[in-house]
Amino acid sequence: MTSVSPVQANVPRNRFGFTHRPETDQSFENAVAKARAGDRLTVADGVELLTTGTDRDGIDPRRKEVVLEIADRRREEIVGDEVTIIANLNNNVTTACNTGCLFCNFKDRSKQFLQDNDAAHDGFTKTPAESRAIVADALDTGIYEVTSVSGLHPAFALDDEHREILEASDRGDLNYKSPERYEKNPGTYTAQMAAMSVDDVHLHSMTPEEAYHARRGTEWSYEAVYGRLKAAGLDSVPGTAAEILVDEVRDVICPGKMRTDEWMDAIEAAADVGLSTTATIMYGHVENEMHRIMHLKRVRDIQDRTGVITEFVPLSFIHPNTPLYEEGMIDDGATTAEDELMIAVSRLFLDNIDHIQSSWVKYGDELGLKMLSCGADDFMGTILSEEITKRAGGGYGEARSFREYVEMITAIGRVPVERSTDYTERREIDPTAPPFGPQLGPRADGTPLVEHSG
Ligand SMILES: C[S@@+](CC[C@H](N)C(=O)[O-])C[C@H]1O[C@@H](n2cnc3c(N)ncnc32)[C@H](O)[C@@H]1O
Numbered sequence: 518m519t520s521v522s523p524v525q526a527n528v529p530r531n532r533f534g535f536t537h538r539p540e541t542d543q544s545f546e547n548a549v550a551k552a553r554a555g556d557r558l559t560v561a562d563g564v565e566l567l568t569t570g571t572d573r574d575g576i577d578p579r580r581k582e583v584v585l586e587i588a589d590r591r592r593e594e595i596v597g598d599e600v601t602i603i604a605n606l607n608n609n610v611t612t613a614c615n616t617g618c619l620f621c622n623f624k625d626r627s628k629q630f631l632q633d634n635d636a637a638h639d640g641f642t643k644t645p646a647e648s649r650a651i652v653a654d655a656l657d658t659g660i661y662e663v664t665s666v667s668g669l670h671p672a673f674a675l676d677d678e679h680r681e682i683l684e685a686s687d688r689g690d691l692n693y694k695s696p697e698r699y700e701k702n703p704g705t706y707t708a709q710m711a712a713m714s715v716d717d718v719h720l721h722s723m724t725p726e727e728a729y730h731a732r733r734g735t736e737w738s739y740e741a742v743y744g745r746l747k748a749a750g751l752d753s754v755p756g757t758a759a760e761i762l763v764d765e766v767r768d769v770i771c772p773g774k775m776r777t778d779e780w781m782d783a784i785e786a787a788a789d790v791g792l793s794t795t796a797t798i799m800y801g802h803v804e805n806e807m808h809r810i811m812h813l814k815r816v817r818d819i820q821d822r823t824g825v826i827t828e829f830v831p832l833s834f835i836h837p838n839t840p841l842y843e844e845g846m847i848d849d850g851a852t853t854a855e856d857e858l859m860i861a862v863s864r865l866f867l868d869n870i871d872h873i874q875s876s877w878v879k880y881g882d883e884l885g886l887k888m889l890s891c892g893a894d895d896f897m898g899t900i901l902s903e904e905i906t907k908r909a910g911g912g913y914g915e916a917r918s919f920r921e922y923v924e925m926i927t928a929i930g931r932v933p934v935e936r937s938t939d940y941t942e943r944r945e946i947d948p949t950a951p952p953f954g955p956q957l958g959p960r961a962d963g964t965p966l967v968e969h970s971g
């Protein structure tokens with residue numbers, strides 16, 4: 518047998534002194550046999566598959582192909598040949614944030630936004646009226662969903678009652694300042710929800726971290742917060758802010774952020790009030806493969822308890838403009854082999870989540886398409902605008918048209934399907950019948966949503 522040299526994984530082993538290490542007493546062969554049989558995988562099984570065996574260094578290309586193939590077959594059994602896409606708009610309300618996550622460049626210290634600050638910056642804040650106008654325009658062009666995630670602007674309050682509490686408080690630790698002090702007033706979260714809920718557009722917003730910000734300084738439960746947001750127009754919750762759900766990793770990359778338990782509480786509260794959610798992992802920075810699998814286990818446990826997670830989205834870390842890179846804490850993001858294995862093992866480990874998303878924002882078209890043969894079955898959405906990845910140094914653009922999607926998906930012999938956020942509405946797109954435009958949104962009539970050259 519010819520030998521194949523291992524490719525390196527970009528895991529900065531030994532640099533951070535983590536307690537959790539990618540070590541197991543399972544063998545790669547046994548883990549593969551369980552994956553093939555469709556048995557529920559343990560954490561040790563997952564680590565063996567993700568590392569292509571802890572008995573050797575690096576990623577073994579031949580073993581990797583075995584894992585990818587099993588995941589591709591599982592995808593076919595669970596969801597068949599359809600590749601889903603969604604007509605959506607990304608509307609980020611503000612870039613102002615003081616949380617200081619070291620992987621993020623979607624943040625401008627909020628003091629830059631104060632009235633009395635004259636220094637130029639390229640951050641922004643939108644009023645509820647501005648958000649509404651942006652959504653209304655996109656709705657006319659045919660979107661089904663608005664995704665809205667934002668920085669934790671100090672002037673944000675959940676609603677008027679919350680603002681009164683924050684205004685009356687003399688606590689100095691609440692990260693609150695009156696809106697009058699800023700050039701632009703983001704209003705309250707409920708006002709933003711109401712403003713963005715134009716017609717029946719589906720509003721996907723308020724990550725667990727935003728919900729945390731929306732209850733600061735109170736004893737309100739996450740159920741109460743999500744309940745009020747839902748009443749104001751929220752339909753489902755983006756499962757970002759998950760990053761890596763292991764506190765020793767959060768201590769390094771986002772010490773200012775909520776802890777693992779609190780993220781899980783917030784998602785379960787959203788579920789309790791009847792909101793569906795997604796779940797994500799942001800990987801390819803300081804964490805190792807044990808952390809990645811511990812994360813998958815926590816997501817699988819929540820799904821066992823709630824059943825509300827509609828899709829899992831692996832977000833590959835984009836490094837160039839981030840403090841983690843600039844401060845020399847990491848040298849790179851995940852390698853292609855790690856990306857492929859992350860998708861494949863997500864498919865195999867998360868036996869209770871039907872849909873795995875391939876994010877073109879993170880992978881680009883070529884690798885994004887490849888992921889559809891490694892276990893993924895959803896190819897994200899049109900989004901129309903993108904600020905987070907762009908500011909971190911990503912270069913794959915801000916929009917995809919249905920025409921581009923149809924071309925890409927049919928080129929790999931799969932079936933393009935327009936979906937709703939929760940996948941319950943699905944419409945197969947006939948690749949022989951252009952022009953290709955969305956039809957599920959409240960004002961969608963099949964006219965192409967966006968055409969761009971990139
Ligand atoms: C930018 S935040 C916005 C919402 C809110 N501030 C929060 O943290 O939940 C949304 C998500 O973007 C992702 N993100 C931020 N910077 C990234 C980067 N450099 N590469 C990949 N994903 C990133 C993280 O997973 C983060 O939770």
Ligand SMILES: Nc1c(NC[C@H](O)[C@H](O)[C@H](O)CO)[nH]c(=O)[nH]c1=O
Nearest residue numbers: 607664832876878897903904905906
């Ligand atoms: N809606 C999805 C997005 N939207 C873009 C994000 O809001 C964001 O800019 C970035 O992805 C944060 O890491 N991105 C996805 O990857 N998947 C989506 O479904």
Ligand SMILES: N[C@@H](Cc1ccc(O)cc1)C(=O)O
Nearest residue numbers: 664666755756757795797830
């Ligand atoms: N995590 C990204 C992308 C994303 C959005 C919504 C999702 O449901 C899933 C992923 C965000 O912050 O927006």
Ligand code: SF4
Nearest residue numbers: 614616617618621668
């Ligand atoms: S990830 Fe969210 S909370 Fe963290 S700095 Fe970026 S915008 Fe702020």
